[in-house]
Amino acid sequence: MSLRSLTTRADLPLAGNKNLAVRVTVLERGCVRYVVRTAHVRGTFVLIPEHLRGGSVLPSSLRVQFGDGMDICGYYEHRPDEPVIFGMRLHGWTDGIDPDHVSDGWFLGRYAASLRAGVHRQLTTTVRRRTEDVIRALVAHWRSLPRRQELLLAAARPTAEDLAMHEAELAAQAEGEVADLQGMRAAARRRLNVVTGIIRRRPRPVRATDPAPVRLSLVDRRNRPLGTITVREVAVNEDVAGTVVYEVHGARVHGRFTVGRNVYRPQPLPQGVHVAYGHARARYFEYERDHEPTVNGVRLDGGWDHSTTDDLTASTPDRLPAHVRLTRTTGHSAPAATARRAAAVLRILALHYLDRPDAGALRLAAAQDMAWKHLSDTRQALRDLRREQTAAERRARQHRAREQQYRALLVSALPGLDTALRPAA
Structure with a gap:
C-alpha cells in the first residue's frame, strides 16, 4: 500500500475535554493533510516536514500551512479551504515546530494572520489560543503515525540533490581553507626559522658616535637645490636599537632627527627606513620628543615610514609627511613650502644613514632587539593557525559526511537506511 493511499478518520483530544474530528490524508513529498469539521473549527491544515539548508539530514521540524494545496502561494493570496476558527479566517503558516517538543506557550509565527481585503490582521487572543490547541493536537497525531520515517524520507528526497550540492560546496570551501592554512603554517615555520637564526647570530660591531660635522646638500623633487645642512651624530644605537640620532642645522632647518630601519613592518629582518x-x-x-626640529620656523613632529630603500634618492619619494602639533593629540599638515623642505631633509638623512659602513650591523641590532617579540608572536600565530586548520578539517569532514547522507536519500530505501539517516543536528 502506498503512502498516498493512507486516508483515515480520527477524533483527536482537544483542550477543554473536547474532541477534534479530522480526516487525514497523506499527500506527496511527505505532507499530511488534516481536514477539520467540528464546532467553531472548520478548514484544512497541511503539516509539512521542513527540509532546510543547514538543518538535519532528515527533516526535524514541521511547518503548518493554513489551507489546502501543495503549490506555491503568495502571502497575499488565499488558499482553498483556509481554516475558520470562531468566525475568523486563518491565513499563512507557522513554522519551526519541533514535533517532539511542542511549546506549551505561545508559538504561532508572524506569518499566521487573518487576510481580509488584502490587509493582514493579527489574530485575536481567543483565536490564537484555540489555533495553537488545534495545532498541538494535529502534531501529536502526526507524531504517532506508524510510517512517520517514510514520510520524512519522502519529504527529504525532492531537495536532497540540491542540499547535497550545497554541502559539497561548503566542503570544498573548507578544504580550500585547509590548503590556505597549510601554506600559512609553512610560511610561519619559515619565519620562525629566520627569527631563531637572527637570535643566534653574533652581534656585529657598531661604529661609535662621530661628532664631526658633515655637510649635505638638499634638493627638491625636481633636483633643484634647496641649500645645505650641517649634520652631526648625537647618539648611535643607544635608546632605540639600530638607530642614529642626527643634529641638523642650516638651510632653515634646526633640530634633531632619529634615523633607523623600518621596524614597523612584520619582517624579522627590517627593511626600508x-x-x-x-x-x-x-x-x-x-x-x-626632545629637540623636535623646526623647518622654515615651523616645529614638526611624527615621522616617516618607508617599506623599501629601492626607490630612495635625494629627490624621491616626492610627498613625505610633515605634521604640526596643535595639542598633545591633535595637529595638522605643515605648509607646502615647509613640507617640501622637510621631505628633502628626510630623504638626505635616510641616504646618509644607509651609506654608513656599519649599516648592516645597525640593521642586525634592530632585528635582534625585536626578535624575541617576533618569536613569541610567530609561535602564537602557529598555534592559532593549527587550531583554525583543525576546525576547517572538521568542517570539511562534516560537510562531506552530510553530502553522502543526502545522496543516500536519493536511492531506494534499503534495510537499515532509516537508522543510518536519523535526524542529526
Whole structure:
C-alpha cells in the first residue's frame, strides 16, 4: 500500500475535554493533510516536514500551512479551504515546530494572520489560543503515525540533490581553507626559522658616535637645490636599537632627527627606513620628543615610514609627511613650502644613514632587539593557525559526511537506511 493511499478518520483530544474530528490524508513529498469539521473549527491544515539548508539530514521540524494545496502561494493570496476558527479566517503558516517538543506557550509565527481585503490582521487572543490547541493536537497525531520515517524520507528526497550540492560546496570551501592554512603554517615555520637564526647570530660591531660635522646638500623633487645642512651624530644605537640620532642645522632647518630601519613592518629582518622628527627615546608611543626640529620656523613632529630603500634618492619619494602639533593629540599638515623642505631633509638623512659602513650591523641590532617579540608572536600565530586548520578539517569532514547522507536519500530505501539517516543536528 502506498503512502498516498493512507486516508483515515480520527477524533483527536482537544483542550477543554473536547474532541477534534479530522480526516487525514497523506499527500506527496511527505505532507499530511488534516481536514477539520467540528464546532467553531472548520478548514484544512497541511503539516509539512521542513527540509532546510543547514538543518538535519532528515527533516526535524514541521511547518503548518493554513489551507489546502501543495503549490506555491503568495502571502497575499488565499488558499482553498483556509481554516475558520470562531468566525475568523486563518491565513499563512507557522513554522519551526519541533514535533517532539511542542511549546506549551505561545508559538504561532508572524506569518499566521487573518487576510481580509488584502490587509493582514493579527489574530485575536481567543483565536490564537484555540489555533495553537488545534495545532498541538494535529502534531501529536502526526507524531504517532506508524510510517512517520517514510514520510520524512519522502519529504527529504525532492531537495536532497540540491542540499547535497550545497554541502559539497561548503566542503570544498573548507578544504580550500585547509590548503590556505597549510601554506600559512609553512610560511610561519619559515619565519620562525629566520627569527631563531637572527637570535643566534653574533652581534656585529657598531661604529661609535662621530661628532664631526658633515655637510649635505638638499634638493627638491625636481633636483633643484634647496641649500645645505650641517649634520652631526648625537647618539648611535643607544635608546632605540639600530638607530642614529642626527643634529641638523642650516638651510632653515634646526633640530634633531632619529634615523633607523623600518621596524614597523612584520619582517624579522627590517627593511626600508624610518625617520622620526626629534630625539627618539623609545620605539613606540612617543607623543612628544626632545629637540623636535623646526623647518622654515615651523616645529614638526611624527615621522616617516618607508617599506623599501629601492626607490630612495635625494629627490624621491616626492610627498613625505610633515605634521604640526596643535595639542598633545591633535595637529595638522605643515605648509607646502615647509613640507617640501622637510621631505628633502628626510630623504638626505635616510641616504646618509644607509651609506654608513656599519649599516648592516645597525640593521642586525634592530632585528635582534625585536626578535624575541617576533618569536613569541610567530609561535602564537602557529598555534592559532593549527587550531583554525583543525576546525576547517572538521568542517570539511562534516560537510562531506552530510553530502553522502543526502545522496543516500536519493536511492531506494534499503534495510537499515532509516537508522543510518536519523535526524542529526
